[in-house]
Amino acid sequence: LNSPATMAMLKDTIVYGMLRDPRDVDEITANGSTRTSNPVSSDGRPRTTILLGAFVVVQLVLLAIILMVRAPMDLTITLPNWLLSGHNHEKDCESPSFTSETLKLVGEEVVVKLAGGREFGEDDDPLSKFEASGIEASPDRLDYFVVFDNSYYIGKFHSELSYVHHRGENTTNMILPWPGKAPLEDSGFESISYNHTSGTYLVVQEALTLDHGIYARIFEIRIDPDSDEISVENTCEVDFEFTHDNKGFEGSAIVHHPNGKSYLLGLCEGNYCSGGSKGRHGGHGKMVVFDRVVTETGGCLFKTITTIDIPAEANFEDYSDMTFQDGKALVVSQASAAMWVGEFAYLAVEEGVVAL
Numbered sequence: 001l002n003s004p005a006t007m008a009m010l011k012d013t014i015v016y017g018m019l020r021d022p023r024d025v026d027e028i029t030a031n032g033s034t035r036t037s038n039p040v041s042s043d044g045r046p047r048t049t050i051l052l053g054a055f056v057v058v059q060l061v062l063l064a065i066i067l068m069v070r071a072p073m074d075l076t077i078t079l080p081n082w083l084l085s086g087h088n089h090e091k092d093c094e095s096p097s098f099t100s101e102t103l104k105l106v107g108e109e110v111v112v113k114l115a116g117g118r119e120f121g122e123d124d125d126p127l128s129k130f131e132a133s134g135i136e137a138s139p140d141r142l143d144y145f146v147v148f149d150n151s152y153y154i155g156k157f158h159s160e161l162s163y164v165h166h167r168g169e170n171t172t173n174m175i176l177p178w179p180g181k182a183p184l185e186d187s188g189f190e191s192i193s194y195n196h197t198s199g200t201y202l203v204v205q206e207a208l209t210l211d212h213g214i215y216a217r218i219f220e221i222r223i224d225p226d227s228d229e230i231s232v233e234n235t236c237e238v239d240f241e242f243t244h245d246n247k248g249f250e251g252s253a254i255v256h257h258p259n260g261k262s263y264l265l266g267l268c269e270g271n272y273c274s275g276g277s278k279g280r281h282g283g284h285g286k287m288v289v290f291d292r293v294v295t296e297t298g299g300c301l302f303k304t305i306t307t308i309d310i311p312a313e314a315n316f317e318d319y320s321d322m323t324f325q326d327g328k329a330l331v332v333s334q335a336s337a338a339m340w341v342g343e344f345a346y347l348a349v350e351e352g353v354v355a356l
Contacts, residue, residue, distance in 0.1 A: 103339065109161040111146070114173050130155070134191040134251070134321065136201065138225075143172065145223065147189040147203055152178035154192075154203075156228060176223065176230050190269075191252040191321065197262045200233060204266065207248025214242040216249045216266065218302055236300035240266070240288050244275025249288075251321035251331075255354055258346055263353050264290040264302055267322045267331070273307070285310035285319045285331065289353045306352045314340035329356055 092098060111130040131149040137159070138145065146155035158172040177183070191204040198220075205217040220234040242248050251267035266288045270279025273286050286309060290302035310319070316333035323330050329344040345355050 107161055114157045115155055115175055136192045136194050147192045150186050152181035152187040153183055176228050178230055190250050193252045193254045195254050195262055204249050204252050207242050207245045209245050214245050234300050236302055238302045240304050247275035247279055253322050253324050255324050267319050269318050280317050282317055283312040283315040285314055
């Protein structure tokens, strides 16, 4: 396309086409020679003017094509890498390591089937829908406690995830009322974690808009193993401020440090612990490490010690939950439908408590 011969041929063809418009009319003159007349167009302009304009447009188009051929466009200049990469977790079914990198479904059950017809009949179920948002196993690992974003009530489901259709046939699966709250009152609960040190569960409200900013709130509760009654022991404030009230803490975990203390880790839903387009910029996930302290008024506050960067390999659009066990750290993403597995180690408190 760029050779001199090709360019000369294109130029001659375009010039000839400009001079010899098919609409031109050949007339026979008195001496027998031909004469080309060029009638005006419908808007009164000479056709040669129109053709000259078309010639300029064609030249510009050709120039653009030549530049594209000589210098291919680099899309990475105009699009962010995380968007082009698809967050680096697309399935590759032809990969030889496919089976070792892909989760296999072991069991599943619909929450409404587990909850319906247990504590309440199917016709008077207090929850019209179940927006399950967090899960934690009981100390004996026989049951799962599930919190809902749209209710203060907590689900208690047998770890086999079994269900029956008639009330009374399974007394394990049930919905536990929260003291002083109506069933359909939105809770904003996003996570529940068990603290073996105190024997309490920490239930995390994602983010609340308060007078001084947007902050999470944490309830310390007990669930009686015999009566399944919920008792709220403390309502604690959190000193970490968010930018958006719908992008707060989405997951939590409690780590028991060799120094004898337990620390709460909060998982930010958005990248950079932010919302909006910045929060969707994958590979910038963060955890916040908290120490529980008693305030001057006798209340409780989860005070920020540090933040932990999740490795960039966890190139997720959002972060929905996490767990720490046997030296392994697991982080999952709802939007990206993927899980990152890594290792963690304990550090001195002044160095950050935990390192991934």
